[in-house]
Amino acid sequence: MTQGSISNRIRTLRFMNGEMSQAELGQRIGLTRQTIAAIEAGKYSPSLEAAFRIAQVFKVPLGEVFQWDGEATSSKDGS
């Protein structure tokens, strides 16, 4: 079991794409501006489909948008 959190680079990617607004990004993938804001702030984890759609808008791989910041905790049997 690993513990960690999901971070994202949506704010940076929006900036790099002509300062795209949250509302415009949301409109292009069928989410509300509030949902984009919540994702960007790390307060809501989007579905896998929404995550792929966001990556598709920015024309980057999924891993460039979302990162898993987790530490692997070793189990008792050492595996």
Place this chain on the structure above:
Amino acid sequence: MSYRERIAWLSLIAMVVAYGSYFSLVAQGPGSWEPLPHLHPLGLFALASILRVLILGGGHLYLRFGFPQEERPPLDERDRTIEHRAISAAYYVLMAGTILVGCFMPFSAGGWTIVNAAIFWIVAAEIVHYSIVVASYRVQAAS
């Protein structure tokens, strides 16, 4: 605050004000132990329901004309997730209330006491529902 959060707040306030008033009046009144049919509590319940409709109607009109430019987008996946979570929690409250009212109260109470207990659990489930919706939107709101 999003349109859906405002609607959830409005629904929560309408439930609390209308049925809070109803139950506070019923608790003071002497008629709750009287056998059915006893129309006084029914009249109070009708008034509470009318009050709720008026609050909801007035609130919707205020939101429509007070915020004319506000976007009213369809439900997205986050809205549906929040709604699903809220309905799940409310379901358990309703089930607990139904078991209590249907299985245990007939041995100890009767008449309008049972009717009011059933109404109470329905209202409680609705309040839990809207409270979770509001809390979820608040927690996820970006600062």
